[in-house]
Structures are given as structure tokens and as C-alpha cells.
Amino acid sequence: MSQPFPVINSFSLLFHGIIVFIAFLIRIPVRIVRKMRRR
Amino acid sequence: MEKRKIAVLIPAHNEEKVIGSTLLSLLPLLPLEDVYVVDDGSEDQTSEIARKMTPNVLTLSPNVGKATAMNKAITEFNLTSRYSYIMPLDADTHITSDFLSKMIPVLEGDTKKEIACVVGKVVGRKNGWVTQYRIWEYEVSQTIHKEAQGIEGAILVCPGCATIFRSSVFEKIKIPTGTLTEDMDFTFLLHRKRLGKIVFHPEGYVITQDPRTLADFIKQIQRWYVGFWQCVLKHHVPWGGQMLDVEVALLALEGLFNGLLMIFFIVLLPFAIKYHPQVLLAPFFFDVTFFLVPTMLLTLVRQKTWSILFFIPHFYLLRFISSVMFLLSFMKVVLGIDLRMKWGKAKRYAISKEELYVPTISSH
Numbered sequence: 001m002s003q004p005f006p007v008i009n010s011f012s013l014l015f016h017g018i019i020v021f022i023a024f025l026i027r028i029p030v031r032i033v034r035k036m037r038r039r
Numbered sequence: 040m041e042k043r044k045i046a047v048l049i050p051a052h053n054e055e056k057v058i059g060s061t062l063l064s065l066l067p068l069l070p071l072e073d074v075y076v077v078d079d080g081s082e083d084q085t086s087e088i089a090r091k092m093t094p095n096v097l098t099l100s101p102n103v104g105k106a107t108a109m110n111k112a113i114t115e116f117n118l119t120s121r122y123s124y125i126m127p128l129d130a131d132t133h134i135t136s137d138f139l140s141k142m143i144p145v146l147e148g149d150t151k152k153e154i155a156c157v158v159g160k161v162v163g164r165k166n167g168w169v170t171q172y173r174i175w176e177y178e179v180s181q182t183i184h185k186e187a188q189g190i191e192g193a194i195l196v197c198p199g200c201a202t203i204f205r206s207s208v209f210e211k212i213k214i215p216t217g218t219l220t221e222d223m224d225f226t227f228l229l230h231r232k233r234l235g236k237i238v239f240h241p242e243g244y245v246i247t248q249d250p251r252t253l254a255d256f257i258k259q260i261q262r263w264y265v266g267f268w269q270c271v272l273k274h275h276v277p278w279g280g281q282m283l284d285v286e287v288a289l290l291a292l293e294g295l296f297n298g299l300l301m302i303f304f305i306v307l308l309p310f311a312i313k314y315h316p317q318v319l320l321a322p323f324f325f326d327v328t329f330f331l332v333p334t335m336l337l338t339l340v341r342q343k344t345w346s347i348l349f350f351i352p353h354f355y356l357l358r359f360i361s362s363v364m365f366l367l368s369f370m371k372v373v374l375g376i377d378l379r380m381k382w383g384k385a386k387r388y389a390i391s392k393e394e395l396y397v398p399t400i401s402s403h
Contacts, residue, residue: 012289
């Protein structure tokens with residue numbers, strides 16, 4: 001089983017999209033710091 | 040005795056059309072002595088085909104169900120004490136060449152053993168308009184929903200074809216019976232027993248076979264959605280006090296709302312067309328602009344499948360069917376109202392040479 005609910009849900013898509021986007025934003029400075037440390 | 044690294048366990052019931060190609064696809068990835076097949080009362084040549092490629096075939100007769108068959112195989116082959124990791128694999132699924140090499144380090148890097156399992160991405164094959172829809176659905180649900188669920192610690196399902204478990208998990212719990220979706224049932228149990236983190240790692244992916252006809256598509260989603268509601272009842276969602284409960288409640292409530300909305304829409308459609316056609320245009324425009332087009336773009340960029348754009352009209356039909364089926368499954372399982380729907384297993388198709396995914400890079 002790979003898809004337990006219909007992907008029509010726009011509110012949950014927005015909700016989950018925001019979480020993924022925030023996580024993406026948080027990872028940007030983390031990546032920069034890691035790169036700087038490597039240098 | 041030092042444990043071997045990973046065992047692949049394939050439960051099979053009447054899978055003669057696909058079992059050979061699935062085993063063939065595993066050949067470059069790991070020794071076939073680490074591949075185990077449990078034939079759950081097949082009436083076809085599944086066991087015979089599997090035995091030609093691996094000696095580890097357990098044949099059960101009569102049919103006992105997928106979960107029991109897998110539990111029996113784990114015990115019979117003593118997999119938990121012989122292997123560090125166990126990967127269940129559906130007989131119609133091919134794992135890609137670098138799946139194991141990308142997924143296993145996640146578990147090996149977890150020195151505190153906090154991770155119970157690592158979940159990969161599921162990708163569908165293109166075989167017509169129904170599978171095009173599934174490619175889009177998989178991409179949206181995994182890139183957005185599942186990624187977020189991984190962050191929340193509330194992954195709903197560890198697919199029985201794309202997950203590598205720490206073998207110790209199977210020492211603590213058995214794969215549960217009593218629902219149509221044993222992998223979701225098992226995932227809910229992992230959450231409830233707090234057996235460890237579930238990590239989504241989309242860098243590793245598997246290629247699975249999806250229904251090609253509308254009838255098979257309906258059979259499959261009926262089984263999945265009924266299984267979903269069975270798991271909700273069985274694990275007392277949303278009363279468990281975990282993030283899982285919040286996540287399931289959100290998806291279930293919105294799914295039900297959409298199902299009702301669809302029925303309402305169909306009832307009002309003739310009146311709307313006759314008196315106020317603009318009433319239909321506004322939600323359609325909103326949906327296309329803010330939902331369908333962005334998610335389509337996401338899918339075609341990530342999957343590089345431009346052909347998906349030709350199937351937009353079909354997508355509306357399948358989205359409608361999915362929403363109504365979700366509502367009907369709720370009525371059947373939770374309210375006990377069965378509208379005499381037929382429940383069955385989707386048809387399997389032989390894998391053609393062009394479709395056969397045979398990895399070339401060894402990763403063990």
C-alpha cells in the first residue's frame with residue numbers, strides 16, 4: 001500500500017507544503033555552516 | 040555468529056507473471072541466498088518459478104493471508120537472528136540499482152539504534168492513463184505529504200515494497216492480521232509501541248506495478264481505503280495522543296469532506312449548468328491554478344514525464360472516483376453501510392522486456 005488517501009486534499013497539501021518549505025528554509029543556513037566548516 | 044546484512048522477503052500469492060522478473064532484478068544487488076519467497080497458497084506456478092532462482096522458498100497451503108505468511112517465513116528461516124535488516128518486497132516491485140546502497144547507510148549510521156526503519160520512494164511504471172494518474176499521485180503525496188510526515192514523526196505507511204526494517208523490530212512485534220493493509224497496520228503498531236523512528240529517505244526508490252484499467256484501479260483503492268479505515272478503528276485514532284492521530288485526523292476529515300463535496304457537486308451540476316454556469320467556473324479555475332498545474336509541474340520536472348499533461352481530463356475523473364470511494368469505504372467500515380461494492384485484487388501484468396528493470400550496478 002503506497003497511497004492511503006486521495007491526493008485531492010488541497011488544505012492538507014497546503015499544510016504539508018508549508019512544513020516542507022519551512023524545513024527547507026531551516027536547512028539553508030545549516031548547509032551554509034557545514035560548507036564553511038569544511039573549508 | 041555474525042549476522043548477515045539484509046534479507047529480502049517476498050510474499051507471493053498467484054504471482055507467476057511477475058515473480059521471475061522481480062527475482063531477476065535482484066540478482067545484481069544481493070546473493071539470491073539472501074532472498075526469501077513465501078508462496079501463500081498459490082494455485083499457479085509461483086513456487087516452481089521462484090525455486091528455479093532461490094532455494095529459500097516456503098510454500099504454504101492453504102492460503103493463510105499475507106501477514107501470517109510473512110510471519111511464518113520470518114520464523115521458519117530464522118531471519119531475525121541471522122540478519123541485521125529485513126526488507127519485505129512485493130512480488131510486482133523492482134528495486135533500483137542503488138536502493139540498498141542508499142538506504143542501508145541510514146540505518147548503519149544510527150549508532151544509538153533509534154531508527155526502526157527507513158522508507159524509500161515508490162515510483163509507478165507508465166502503462167496508460169490510469170498509471171499516469173498514479174505517477175502524479177505518488178509524486179505529490181511523497182514529495183509533499185510524506186516528506187512533511189517524516190518531519191512531524193507521523194509517517195502513515197511504510198510501504199511493504201519500499202521499506203528496510205531493523206530485524207529486531209520483528210522480534211518485538213508480529214505483522215498484524217485483521218486488516219486489508221497489513222503494512223499500514225504494522226506502521227500504526229510501530230507508532231503505538233514506540234519502537235523507534237520511521238525515516239523517509241526518498242533518495243532510494245522502487246518501481247512498482249499499478250493498475251492499468253479503471254476497474255483494477257477501483258479495486259485497488261477500495262482495498263487501500265478500506266484498510267485505512269480498518270487501521271483507524273483498530274488503533275483508536277485519533278485518541279492515541281500522538282502526532283499520528285493529528286495527521287490521520289487531518290487527512291481523513293478532509294478526505295470525507297471532499298467526498299461529500301463531490302456528491303453535492305454532482306447533484307447540483309444540472310442546475311448549475313442551466314442557471315449559473317459561472318458557479319462552476321470559479322472553483323474549477325481555482326483548482327487548476329492553485330492545485331493541478333503546480334503539482335503537475337512538480338511531477339513533470341521530477342519525473343521528466345511530459346506526457347502527463349495530456350491526461351489532465353482523465354485526472355478529474357480519477358480524482359472524483361477516489362474521493363467518492365474514500366467516502367464509501369468510510370461508510371462500509373465505520374458506519375457499517377455496504378453499498379454492495381465488489382472487493383477484489385487488482386490484476387497483475389507480465390513485465391515486458393522494455394519495462395524490465397535490471398540494475399547493473401552492484402551495491403552489496
